[in-house]
Amino acid sequence: MNSPRSARRLLLTLLSVVLVAPVLAAPASASPAGVPEPSAGGEAVPLAETFTENFDGAAGSAVDSSRWQIETGDNVNNHERQYYTAGNRNAALDGQGNLVITARRENPENYQCWYGRCEYTSARLNTSGKFTTQYGHVESRMKVPRGQGMWPAFWMLGSDIGQVGWPNSGEIDIMENVGFEPSTVHGTLHGPGYSGSGGIGAGYTLAGGQQFADAFHTFAIDWSPDAITWSVDGNVYQRRTPADLGGRAWVFNKPFFLILNLAVGGYWPGDPDGSTTFPQQLVVDYVRVSTGNGGSGSGGPITGIGGKCLDVAGANSANGTPVQLYDCNGTDAQRWSKGSDGSLRALGKCLDVTSAGTANGTAVQLWECNGTAAQRWTVTAARDIVNPQADKCLDARDGSTANGTRTQIWTCTGAAQQKWTVSG
Known part of the structure; x- marks a missing residue:
């Protein structure tokens, strides 16, 4: 102006x-x-x-x-x-x-x-x-x-x-x-x-x-x-x-x-x-x-298979940081907030499907919030977290409960590795 x-x-x-x-x-x-x-x-x-x-x-x-x-x-x-x-x-x-x-x-x-x-x-x-x-x-x-x-x-x-x-x-x-x-x-x-x-x-x-x-x-x-x-x-x-x-x-x-x-x-x-x-x-x-947590420590955990928490690897807020399963520890890397735009946010950034992919096995990461469909999620009454663009569920790779297990999107099957409890 x-x-x-x-x-x-x-x-x-x-x-x-x-x-x-x-x-x-x-x-x-x-x-x-x-x-x-x-x-x-x-x-x-x-x-x-x-x-x-x-x-x-x-x-x-x-x-x-x-x-x-x-x-x-x-x-x-x-x-x-x-x-x-x-x-x-x-x-x-x-x-x-x-x-x-x-x-x-x-x-x-x-x-x-x-x-x-x-x-x-x-x-x-x-x-x-x-x-x-x-x-x-x-x-x-x-x-x-x-x-x-x-x-x-x-x-x-x-x-x-x-x-x-x-x-x-x-x-x-x-x-x-x-x-x-x-x-x-x-x-x-x-x-x-x-x-x-x-x-x-x-x-x-x-x-x-x-x-x-x-x-x-x-x-x-x-x-x-x-x-x-x-x-x-x-x-x-x-x-x-x-x-x-x-x-x-x-x-x-x-x-x-x-x-x-x-x-x-x-x-x-x-x-x-x-x-x-x-x-x-x-x-x-x-x-x-x-507001999400904006780095201020608000929000709450998202727990999945084996009682493990959805976690930003290394508490690193850089674009492209893997989102994984890890022992719940109450840190900001595990505090997620739900945005009115359908986003899930931690460390001031958004849960994101890599390259807006829709294929099974596409990795999920942390990325700058941008309002795109790759960052929109629906939490269902059945405890699925669905990316509507791909029509696929947030999934713990191979059903593993080990620390460091990567998350991805996958066709919704109702399996335990796709069930999440969102408290943020």
Whole structure:
């Protein structure tokens, strides 16, 4: 994007309230949900937490205030044209399990913007002080608006922004769309020395002239220590690591909070013109975060034949590390979490069928979470762990119970070597 989305005029004094007050107001004995507790050594310990927002509720009602902050005001730094309103005026549930953020050409309350009397209203929500996450799968299914000047976004900011400022806080743009590119969305990182128009990112374009406003699409990141991968509808289109930053600081190994908004106009999308119709709507079906353990030690064991545990060999988080059977020992290499995307995660990475194979005997490994079918698993009532793409079961090779026995996929037979107890 061409200008810092997180920097703004006063958004008003609410910015300092949103980012700082919830933390300062917390009792001395507890932190707000999702905010790191200090360890004895003074370092923040990330809390593994799952966030599921399905936007269920009566038509016209506001979002759950225990989960979402509503920001108000304008944004001079991006030269956006809207005024973000409070309550349910521009952000309301539709009674069908969706949040609808509506941009209108109106000014019913004589709102004042950086350029004078505001021309548009819209809404912006965040989870600061209510939910943060560090690592995991972050996903939303939504339908974007259309038209010149529209700028919907699903993104994240470092929860320390009130202390270190932007861009030192870091910003992860999961999805941005600008109206003059109806078939393309963008994913971008911003941090010190690579912010605004210098952000590090890429775009994803639909095939055949399809437009994102025509249907719902799923936008996600898979985030682990020192790596973030973006996908659209399960199709991975970029992966970023510290190696992409040219020696500049990677500021993404800490908690972030979520943001949803619909901006109107600004440096990047340009202002609405005669072709733009109003109202326009960003319709959000759900927002889900499955943090896995992100290296924080959450999750639980998966036990198989002989009472042995599913284990990441050598507790090595490198891509391609074998996944095996081993004596249960309670280490992070044996703590598995179930993601809302169907993944099974340990050490911040995913259980993966090598090269997305479907043949009997294809080895199972640990790999960077990427949202592909090779990393989707279904745990059945019969205690099978099935990879739907291959229609095959997770299997202990040769039915062995020896330490170091490799796992693979194999036609489901009901044998003991394919039976697992998942407790994560």
